[in-house]
Amino acid sequence: MKHLLFYLSLFCSLGIQAQTLLPLPVQQQAGNGTFALDRRYKLVSNLKGEDSKYIKEQVAMLMGSPQSTAQAQPRGVIMLRLNPGGSAAEGYKLNVTTDTIRIEASTAAGIFYGIQTLRQLEQQQRIPCTEIADSPRFVHRGFMLDTSRHFWSKEFIKKQIDALAYFKLNSLHLHLTDSEGWRIQIKKYPQLTDETAYRPLINHSQWIDGGRKYCKKGTPGAYGGYYTQKDLKEIVAYARSRYINVIPEIEIPGHSHEVMQVFKNLSCTGQGDGFDLCVGNERTFKFLTDVLKEVISVFPSKVIHIGGDEATMLYWKKCPKCIGLYNRMNMTDTTQIQGYIISRIDSFLTANGRRMIGWDEILDGTTLSPQALVMSWRGEQGGIKASQMKHHVVMSPSKFYYLDHYQDKPETQPKAFGGYSPLEKVYTYDPVPAELKGTDAEKYIDGIQGNLWTECVETSSHAEYMMYPRLLAIAETAWGTKSSYADFRKRVLSMESYLRSKGYNCFDLNRETDTYKTETAK
The missing domain is CATH 3.30.379.10 (Chitobiase/beta-hexosaminidase domain 2-like)
Incomplete structure (x- = not known):
C-alpha cells in the first residue's frame, strides 16, 4: 500500500x-x-x-x-x-x-x-x-524461447534480446533440443543436425500425424534449421553486451525422439522407439557428456538446463538394461531410474564448474546436489518443495507464465496450445507461494520466468504477439515494484506504442474482449 x-x-x-x-x-x-x-x-x-x-x-x-x-x-x-x-x-x-x-x-x-x-x-x-x-526483487528475471518445435533466426533472437534488456530482464533460456528438431551444432556428432534439424512439414500437428519424419537440408519443402556454434557465440556476446545471461537447454532423458532416430542404440529397444533415452546403457552417458562438453565450451553461463520433464518411463519398465540397473541399484520405483540419470549429469556438470537446473521433475527419485536449481512449472508445489530443501528455485508455473496460452477469448485469437492467461492474470500473480512467506525457504526463490513453447507458433509475428505485452507483466513482477493493474495497463498501452514503433508485433490490449477471474496456481 x-x-x-x-x-x-x-x-x-x-x-x-x-x-x-x-x-x-x-x-x-x-x-x-x-x-x-x-x-x-x-x-x-x-x-x-x-x-x-x-x-x-x-x-x-x-x-x-x-x-x-x-x-x-x-x-x-x-x-x-x-x-x-x-x-x-x-x-x-x-x-x-x-x-x-x-x-x-x-x-x-x-x-x-x-x-x-x-x-x-x-x-x-x-x-x-x-x-x-x-534495485530488483529477484536475481533471475527470465524468458524462455522454444527453438525446437519451430526454428527462429539469429536476427529474431537478437531483436528479442533488445526488448528483454529494455525491460530489465536478465536471462534468456534457449530450448535447443526436443523431438521436433535438434538445433545446436555438435561437432563430434554432426549427424544430429544433418538428420534431424529439418522436417518435411512446418505445421506441428501435421508433422506428428505424418509419423514424425525428418529430412535432409535442401529437400524440397524442408523446414527447419540449426545454430552453428559460431552463431550461438554471437548470440551470447550480443546478450552479454546487454547484461543478459543465455542459458542453454539440452533435454534429457525424455523428449529425445530425435536423438534416438540418429543413434538407435541409445533407445531401449535398439530401434529408436519411444521418447526416453535408455538409462541402463552406458553409451547414453558417453553421448550426453560429449554433448555437454561442447555446450559448456559455447555457453559461459554458470547454469546449464538439462530438461528432465515428462519422461514417459514406458520402455524402462521392460528394457533388460534398465531392469538390470534397477536391480543393481536396489531401486524401488521407476522414477529412481530417472533420478539416476539426473544425478549423474548433475555430478558431471558440478565437476566441470557448472550448476544444473531442470524442470521440477528432477526432484523425483534422487537427491540433488546442493547447488542444483529447480524450475517449477507444474504449479507451485515443485518450487515449495525445492526451496524447503534449500535448492534455489525459478518460479514458472504454467497457469500464469506459459506464453503459449490464450490471452483472450479463443475464438478471437490465433491458435494457441490451450489455457487462458490474459495480461491481468499474469500481472496479479504473486510468484512467492503463501506457504513460504516469512520462512527461511523464501530466500531460495531466485526469480521468475515466462516461457514461450512454440508447437502452435510458426511465425515471428505470432511469436511476438504471444510475448508482448505479457512479458512486460513478468518484467515488472520480477523487478518487484508493482502498482494497481489499472495503472499498469495504462503504462502497457504506452509501451505497446513504443514496441510497435520498433517493429514488434503486440497483442492489442485495446481490443481485449474477456475479463480475468482470479484463480490460484495450485
Whole structure:
C-alpha cells in the first residue's frame, strides 16, 4: 500500500513521463526542469574494458549527439560511477538535473539499467529532472524461447534480446533440443543436425500425424534449421553486451525422439522407439557428456538446463538394461531410474564448474546436489518443495507464465496450445507461494520466468504477439515494484506504442474482449 500511495503521488508530479516507466522504480522523487539530449555532452566514467564499451554505446544511443571534443565546450555532463558495494547488485542511483545526469551503481549492469530508465523517461529529446534509487526483487528475471518445435533466426533472437534488456530482464533460456528438431551444432556428432534439424512439414500437428519424419537440408519443402556454434557465440556476446545471461537447454532423458532416430542404440529397444533415452546403457552417458562438453565450451553461463520433464518411463519398465540397473541399484520405483540419470549429469556438470537446473521433475527419485536449481512449472508445489530443501528455485508455473496460452477469448485469437492467461492474470500473480512467506525457504526463490513453447507458433509475428505485452507483466513482477493493474495497463498501452514503433508485433490490449477471474496456481 505504501508503494502504491507513493507512486500515485509521484505520477501526479511527473505527468506523462511517469506513464513510460516499466518496470516501476523502487523510489523516485520528481525535480524541476528537464535535461536536453540534443546537445554536445561530456561523458565521465570509471568503467573499464568491455563494460566501458557496452555502456558508451548505450549512452550514444540515448544522446543521439556526439561527445564534446577538446575544441567544443560541452553543454551537458553524464557521470557514470561504478562504486562496488555502494548499492544492491544490479541496483542503481540516478540523478537528473538540467545540466547533469549521474548514475551510480555497484555493478556495470546497474549502470546499464539506469540508462534503460533514462531511455524510457525520454520524450522529445528531453528527460525530466528526477532522483531515483532502484534495485530488483529477484536475481533471475527470465524468458524462455522454444527453438525446437519451430526454428527462429539469429536476427529474431537478437531483436528479442533488445526488448528483454529494455525491460530489465536478465536471462534468456534457449530450448535447443526436443523431438521436433535438434538445433545446436555438435561437432563430434554432426549427424544430429544433418538428420534431424529439418522436417518435411512446418505445421506441428501435421508433422506428428505424418509419423514424425525428418529430412535432409535442401529437400524440397524442408523446414527447419540449426545454430552453428559460431552463431550461438554471437548470440551470447550480443546478450552479454546487454547484461543478459543465455542459458542453454539440452533435454534429457525424455523428449529425445530425435536423438534416438540418429543413434538407435541409445533407445531401449535398439530401434529408436519411444521418447526416453535408455538409462541402463552406458553409451547414453558417453553421448550426453560429449554433448555437454561442447555446450559448456559455447555457453559461459554458470547454469546449464538439462530438461528432465515428462519422461514417459514406458520402455524402462521392460528394457533388460534398465531392469538390470534397477536391480543393481536396489531401486524401488521407476522414477529412481530417472533420478539416476539426473544425478549423474548433475555430478558431471558440478565437476566441470557448472550448476544444473531442470524442470521440477528432477526432484523425483534422487537427491540433488546442493547447488542444483529447480524450475517449477507444474504449479507451485515443485518450487515449495525445492526451496524447503534449500535448492534455489525459478518460479514458472504454467497457469500464469506459459506464453503459449490464450490471452483472450479463443475464438478471437490465433491458435494457441490451450489455457487462458490474459495480461491481468499474469500481472496479479504473486510468484512467492503463501506457504513460504516469512520462512527461511523464501530466500531460495531466485526469480521468475515466462516461457514461450512454440508447437502452435510458426511465425515471428505470432511469436511476438504471444510475448508482448505479457512479458512486460513478468518484467515488472520480477523487478518487484508493482502498482494497481489499472495503472499498469495504462503504462502497457504506452509501451505497446513504443514496441510497435520498433517493429514488434503486440497483442492489442485495446481490443481485449474477456475479463480475468482470479484463480490460484495450485
